[in-house]
Amino acid sequence: MGGTKFGIAPRLRSRGRTGERMELVLFVGLQGSGKSGYFMSRYAGTHVHVSKDLFPRHARKKSDRQLRQIEQALATGRSVVVDNTNPRRSDRTGLVETGRRAGARIIAVHFLASVAEALRRNAGREGRSRVPDVAIYTTARRLEPPRREEGFDEIVRVRLGDDGFALEEERA
Numbered sequence: 001m002g003g004t005k006f007g008i009a010p011r012l013r014s015r016g017r018t019g020e021r022m023e024l025v026l027f028v029g030l031q032g033s034g035k036s037g038y039f040m041s042r043y044a045g046t047h048v049h050v051s052k053d054l055f056p057r058h059a060r061k062k063s064d065r066q067l068r069q070i071e072q073a074l075a076t077g078r079s080v081v082v083d084n085t086n087p088r089r090s091d092r093t094g095l096v097e098t099g100r101r102a103g104a105r106i107i108a109v110h111f112l113a114s115v116a117e118a119l120r121r122n123a124g125r126e127g128r129s130r131v132p133d134v135a136i137y138t139t140a141r142r143l144e145p146p147r148r149e150e151g152f153d154e155i156v157r158v159r160l161g162d163d164g165f166a167l168e169e170e171r172a
Helices: 035-042 062-075 089-102 115-123 133-142
Strands: 003-006 023-028 048-050 080-082 105-111 154-161 164-170
Touching (some): 023 089, 035 154, 048 062
16 A cells, blocks of 8 residues: 545546446545545545435434435436445445445545544534534444455545645555
8 A cells, every 4th residue: 555645635546447337435434534525625526425414413314314315326327425434334334235236336435533633623613513522432432444345346545634635545
C-alpha cells in the first residue's frame, strides 16, 4: 500500500474499472472522520448520496428506508455511496449482498481517525451535525475494519489531515 496526499480527493485510477459498472461505496469510520466531506469532494457529481443522517431525526426504520433507497438507485443503474459509520461487519453484510445482487462493484472506504481527532472535529460542528461524544466512543468500540472476506472488490483507506485527504488503496 502506498499513501498519496490530495487537497481534494480525485477519482482513484483503478485497473479494470470501465466507468460503466455501477458502484456501491460503503463508508466506514467514526463520526467526524471526514466521511461527508470526502463524499462532497469525490463522489457528489457521480453517485447517489444515501445517509441515515439525511432522514428526519425521529424517522422509524431508518435501515429499511436506507436499503430501499440503495435498491432503487442500483435498479436504475446509478452508483451509490452509503455515508454512515457502518462500524461492524454485521452492519455491512446486507448492504454488500444488495450490491452483489444488483451487479455493482463493492468498495469500502475506511476513514482512519483517532477518537481524539474525531472528538476535536465534532466539537467544531453545529446543529444536527454535532453528535454527543458518547456516540464517537461507542462507534470506536464497535469498529471492525472492513476486510476483503466481506465481499469488497476494493478497500480504500482515507485519512483527513491538515493538507487534505491521504489515500491508500488495497488491491487483490
